[in-house]
Amino acid sequence: MALNGLDKLGEWNPQLFRELRGRLKPRNLLTAGCISLLGQLLLLVFFYSYLPHNLTNHANHPYCTGNHKGMVGTNQCLRDAAGNLILDWQRWWLEPFVCLSFIGIFALLVIGTYMLITDLAQEERCGTLNLIRLSPQSTASILVGKLLGVPVLLYLIAVLAVPLHLWAGLSAQVPLGLILNFYTVLIASCIFFYSAALLYSLTSSWLCGFQALLGSGTVFIFLRLGSSFLLRLFGGDSAGPTSWLGLFSPATAAIPFLKQSSPGFWILFLGFDGVDLGALQWFYLPLGTGLASVSFVILNYSFWTYWIWQALKRCFRNPNATALSKRQSYTLVACFQLMILGFACQKFSGNADGLRVTDWPSNHYYELLILNLLLFSGLIAALSPHRQALQDWARYRRIRVSSSKSFWNRPLVKDLLWGERSLALVAIALNLAITAAILVPWVLLWPAEANKGQALLGLVLSMNLILIYAAIAQLMLLMRTAKRVLWASGTVGIAILLPLFLSVPFIASGSIPGLWLFTAIPYLDRLSATKVFWGVLGQWSLVGLFSLQLTRQLRQAGASSTKKALLASR
Amino acid sequence: MAKELAIYTSALTKQFDHHIAVHGVDLQVESGEVYGLIGPNGAGKTTLIRMLAAAEVPTAGDIYLNGEPLRHDRSSATLKRSLGYLPDDFPLYEDLSVWDYLDYFARLYQVHEPRRRQHLWEVLELVSLGNKRHSQIATLSRGMKQRLSLARTIIHQPILLLLDEPVSGLDPVARGEFREIIKTLQEAGMTILISSHVLSDLAELCTSIGIMELGYLVESAPLPELYCRLGHQHISMSVLHSPEHLEAALCQHPLVEALQVLPDQSVQVQFSGNAQDRAALLRSLVEAGIPLAEFHCTQEDLETIFLKLGHQQAS
Incomplete structure (x- = not known):
């Protein structure tokens, strides 16, 4: 019966069939079942041990039902007529429920991504991925098979924990709707993170054995620290563009449970935070806490998952292709800017006297610059072709001759704007222009008291630097070394982070304010207009220099081998 | 009517950095052919x-397979x-059984039931792995793994097979088995392009040969034409008496390129004609009354042709 079902599944998706065939073996099934059930038992025993068992030891306890007494969160313990302690079981059940929720999030996302990255990397190493690539199956069919099949034992462990999780939630009087919301968000986050893991695995084979650890480690750090750290660092308690990052953490959907929960030990232990959706607005529209907010989270996941799949489709069939086409990047950047700008538009509701300086939209300006730096770092990686593609382009682009005299129809212009193998620099510049077209009107709409001029200058400086990073990356990717990706990411990483790390200590003293001119998040308060002007001029000169160098190298690469041999023989 | 082309490439080029791996290759392989691709490493x-x-x-150029x-x-x-493509490293899933x-x-490859089961049996029988169908791939010998890879390549009954060094590392017996399988596939009407360093195997299997050197396809022709055009024939003859008459007769023959009288009085001739020319030569010698005791022809093999031609053309 089960075999028949598997067989039918195999007709629908052969890849899923292969993954299930390889994994659903009696020994594996037994191990997964034992891990899940034993884990649940241990969890219950652990929380059971926290219950007060007699009045001698526990006069006050968080799970007692009497009046609040003693330490914060503890109540006086009372007995019923039979002499048994009256316990707040609703509150007790909340603890294993929330704990299971978080274990679920971490296990599914961290271990799941690790399994997927390892599996795909191994297939790539063994050469079997090439055979699958050449089959008539669609990319989506193969990768969906991987996505559903590779972590199947993990799914089994999670599914076996659902009854207890549901039981605990309902016993804790958590509305069924909230629990279902949580499951929906968790599933959406799994699809998003797993798709990202597949893309990462396909594009980072140069990391070799380090690949899986780095990938799942990043997910862990993002879930554990990332969202809350960024929120606290840049957003304080108020909502802003960086709150958007928090939408990627499924803990967001667990926030209502956190609010209901006692200040249990595990929150302190996990140090976990998420975005309070109730306080968030998007273009001044409150997201709320109900179905609308969950729908927004799901929409956000779906939107970015869609883009990841666009990249997956390109990279899976042709591992040497850039992750995104230039055409796709323009749409992506426009959507991204609108998305984060929406979070910069938060309506202040606290002080009736009016807008305080700290509530100005300009308060979110630096958050936007940081997010844009993150976006463009990714975009540089996704759009910059490597040495081979550039050489092919430089050598063979002359074959395509156009009779058109119009500037936009010239093959070179078309290639630079839309081409697959051409330099990414012009496309990055166009993407920066799209960003400016969206952000500049926003800055101009700031209150009159805000320093708009400084913000606009900051934007120019930041964009110039991003263009310089793109040029550096492209130059590094043209190098004649196997480790060119490592060189490119290392150099750009240093170029981004070093001035930032050097600048921060000097903020207070203001001794070297000029350092900010070298960061993509320029803090221009202590810089004179002349210095900024020279800074901009310097950046433009650098862009020009790098462009010249790139052109020179491409000319060299584009020259035929015969010509080179002739020149050498002279 | 000319046969349809199974493979047609035009100015096909692949360049890795400054190294041109394939240089403007124009390849034409007719349907039903077994085309051997030979050349040194690299x-x-x-x-x-x-x-x-x-x-x-490809860096440049076009490829048409069956006109598409x-x-x-x-x-x-x-x-x-x-x-159907069999790479030289024949990747396998070691954790699966042969059948799975x-x-x-x-x-x-979208082979659906009930055809699939039947195909699996047929292919397993063809590669003689029917009795190993439940064995885990990791436990198979190299020869078996290679045969399994070939089975994988033909499981969906392709009309064009691309085999890259399918017999590398196999012992003579396994190579013989492999040859037989390929002959069966050819008889089934598949077009096969096969690259190998074992030229004797290719000479036995192929209808046409392409010779590659430094990225160039330096020669591409049907095997008989290649032999005729590029391979010399050596005819050794001996007579009952002294070889002077024979020597004189051979010197006048237009297709005799060189001759040598060996110490044992036999004559070694380098001949450039085909089978009919050879027969005509024999007839003319007999009609001239030369008492032939032996007339034996040997053809220069593919390896000799390749060694001569490959380096010559590329240089």
């Missing part, structure tokens, strides 16, 4: 086959189903 055979299998994107243009990432499912492995690829 000649570009594997890269050419990989491009034909859509595993590598091959596009690396946008080829139709029908075109992909018509192709073939079943998986049959499904990938």
Whole structure:
């Protein structure tokens, strides 16, 4: 019966069939079942041990039902007529429920991504991925098979924990709707993170054995620290563009449970935070806490998952292709800017006297610059072709001759704007222009008291630097070394982070304010207009220099081998 | 009417950095042919086959398979189903059983039940792995793994087979088995492009040969034509008495390129004609009354032709 079902599944998706065939073996099934059930038992025993068992030891306890007494969160313990302690079981059940929720999030996302990255990397190493690539199956069919099949034992462990999780939630009087919301968000986050893991695995084979650890480690750090750290660092308690990052953490959907929960030990232990959706607005529209907010989270996941799949489709069939086409990047950047700008538009509701300086939209300006730096770092990686593609382009682009005299129809212009193998620099510049077209009107709409001029200058400086990073990356990717990706990411990483790390200590003293001119998040308060002007001029000169160098190298690469041999023989 | 071309490439080029692996190759393989691709290591055979299998994107040039243009990432499912590609490293899933492995690829190539089961049996019988169907791939010998890989390549009954060094590392017995399988596939009407360093095998199997050197396809012709055009024939003859008459008669023959009288009085002739010319020579000698005791012809083999031609052309 089960075999028949598997067989039918195999007709629908052969890849899923292969993954299930390889994994659903009696020994594996037994191990997964034992891990899940034993884990649940241990969890219950652990929380059971926290219950007060007699009045001698526990006069006050968080799970007692009497009046609040003693330490914060503890109540006086009372007995019923039979002499048994009256316990707040609703509150007790909340603890294993929330704990299971978080274990679920971490296990599914961290271990799941690790399994997927390892599996795909191994297939790539063994050469079997090439055979699958050449089959008539669609990319989506193969990768969906991987996505559903590779972590199947993990799914089994999670599914076996659902009854207890549901039981605990309902016993804790958590509305069924909230629990279902949580499951929906968790599933959406799994699809998003797993798709990202597949893309990462396909594009980072140069990391070799380090690949899986780095990938799942990043997910862990993002879930554990990332969202809350960024929120606290840049957003304080108020909502802003960086709150958007928090939408990627499924803990967001667990926030209502956190609010209901006692200040249990595990929150302190996990140090976990998420975005309070109730306080968030998007273009001044409150997201709320109900179905609308969950729908927004799901929409956000779906939107970015869609883009990841666009990249997956390109990279899976042709591992040497850039992750995104230039055409796709323009749409992506426009959507991204609108998305984060929406979070910069938060309506202040606290002080009736009016807008305080700290509530100005300009308060979110630096958050936007940081997010844009993150976006463009990714975009540089996704759009910059490597040495081979550039050489092919430089050598063979002359074959395509156009009779058109119009500037936009010239093959070179078309290639630079839309081409697959051409330099990414012009496309990055166009993407920066799209960003400016969206952000500049926003800055101009700031209150009159805000320093708009400084913000606009900051934007120019930041964009110039991003263009310089793109040029550096492209130059590094043209190098004649196997480790060119490592060189490119290392150099750009240093170029981004070093001035930032050097600048921060000097903020207070203001001794070297000029350092900010070298960061993509320029803090221009202590810089004179002349210095900024020279800074901009310097950046433009650098862009020009790098462009010249790139052109020179491409000319060299584009020259035929015969010509080179002739020149050498002279 | 000319046969339809199974493979047609035009100015196919692949360049890796400053190294041109395949240089403007114009290849034409007719349907039903067994085309052997030979050349030294680094000649570009594997890269050419990989491009034909859509595993590598050409730097320039076009590929047509069965008249349909091959596009690396946008080829139709029908075109992909018509192709069978066996790479030189024959990757396998060691954790699967022989049956499950073939079943998986049959499904990938959209071979549906009840045809699939039948195909699996047929293919397993063809590669003599029927009794190993439940064995885990990791436990198979190298020869068996190679045969299994071939079985995987033909499980969906492609019309064009691309085999890259399919017999490398096999012992003579296993190579013989492999040859027999390929002959069966040829008889079934498949077009086969095969690269190998074992030239004697290719000479036995192929209808046409392509010689690659430094990325160039320096020669491409039907095997008989290649032998006729590029391979010398050596005829050794001996007579009952002294060889002077024979020597005189041979010197006047237009197709005799060189001759040598050996110490044992036999004559070694380098001859440039075909089988009919050889027969005519024998007839003329007999009619001239020369008492021939031996007339034995040997043909220069593919290896000699390759060694002569490959380096000559490339240089």
